[in-house]
Amino acid sequence: MTLDFSKFKKINEGKTKIIYENPADPKSVFMQFKDDITAGDGVKHDIIQGKALVDWQTNKDIFEYLNRCGLQTHYISSPAEKVSLVKKLDQKINLEVVSRRVATGSILHWGNAVEGTRYETPITQFHYKDDPLHDPLLDQKYIEFIIAKKNGWQYKKMVDLNVQVFLHLERAFAQFKVQLVDMKLEYGIIDGDVYLIDEISGGSFRLWPYAKDNPNLQQANVLTELDPQGRLDKDTYRMGEGLDKVISKFAIIANITKNFKDLKI
Ligand SMILES: Nc1ncnc2c1ncn2[C@@H]1O[C@H](COP(=O)(O)OP(=O)(O)OP(=O)(O)O)[C@@H](O)[C@H]1O
Ligand SMILES: [Mg+2]
Known part of the structure; x- marks a missing residue:
């Protein structure tokens, strides 16, 4: 599945992820991973090609495991590469x-x-x-x-x-x-x-x-x-x-x- 985020409203952008509204569901949001890496609370900063994909994969595997363990997480699914769908924070x-x-x-x-x-x-x-x-x-x-x-x-x-x-x-x-x-x-x-x-x-x-x-x-x-x-x-x-x-x-x-x-x- 590919998601065209140019049509979605950006809610928030941080150091490592962008959060987009989900037009189909106001109670969930898309989390898109970025290639940025930071340290020292943002003082050190670089871009590493391919990091978003690797982090997305790790995050997916870990949250799917935690959900299987019955722990309460915001994670719902990973519908496209570098993108996860999560419950929206209140x-x-x-x-x-x-x-x-x-x-x-x-x-x-x-x-x-x-x-x-x-x-x-x-x-x-x-x-x-x-x-x-x-x-x-x-x-x-x-x-x-x-x-x-x-x-x-x-x-x-x-x-x-x-x-x-x-x-x-x-x-x-x-x-x-x-x-x-x-x-x-x-x-x-x-x-x-x-x-x-x-x-x-x-x-x-x-x-x-x-x-x-x-x-x-x-x-x-x-x-x-x-x-x-x-x-x-x-x-x-x-x-x-x-x-x-x-x-x-x-x-x-x-x-x-x-x-x-x-x-x-
Ligand atoms: N389930 C969620 N619903 C809405 N926003 C979320 C959810 N999970 C995480 N976020 C927000 O996504 C934003 C972007 O994440 P990112 O990690 O890139 O931010 P950051 O620059 O590291 O800032 P922070 O220091 O707040 O983590 C953060 O403000 C984070 O709180
Ligand atoms: Mg962060």
Whole structure:
């Protein structure tokens, strides 16, 4: 199927996707992937030919898997290359919700965490979405206060859904000897409830291959069991590798996720 978006109304354009109205249904929208890649909250920016197609494929495979797992997502279908159909947001939640199984990245700078520390239950962190402020982390005590005292059911739901999504995807990637290290997701309100929205692709998570055939991933620190140098995710881009290398890594992710359709739930 090809969709002629020149006839559709553009609702929104972000760094990596364009949102178009669906003339046939006011409750859904089309999400078209772009070849743009950004880092540092948009400070670093490039175009990589073919990235939209690879990200679209990864996003499709992951969301179809999550829907099969019974998790509440906005994803409906992928009717054309580089295009997904999703339930339209009623209300945006201006947060990025991070889950972490293995300590690395920003948590090392401010949290006194040692790289490779394994969190027995994945930890959840909320960041306020604001590029110029570099998405500041919200205080954990404040989140707990909102959940306990202010009927913050949306926060509670986001934490629960975030952990569920993490565990399902961690198990899926484990089949291919890759560790889901951490992940950043977005949520919104649809029909009065909290839904996982936006995209999940190479820029959404850290993925480190196993360093050995039978790694011991239950121990307190798992760094020696994993191969951060072989990373498959957007850190490749953040660290200044060439764009060819970046797209080749993203293609490896898409080659893995295309098998998710065969996984037992
Ligand atoms: N189900 C949905 N309905 C409507 N809009 C959506 C839906 N899912 C995602 N969007 C919006 O699509 C827009 C474009 O996405 P994109 O990721 O390109 O934005 P961005 O530049 O990264 O900005 P942001 O920092 O808000 O993600 C975002 O504003 C996002 O909130
Ligand atoms: Mg985005």
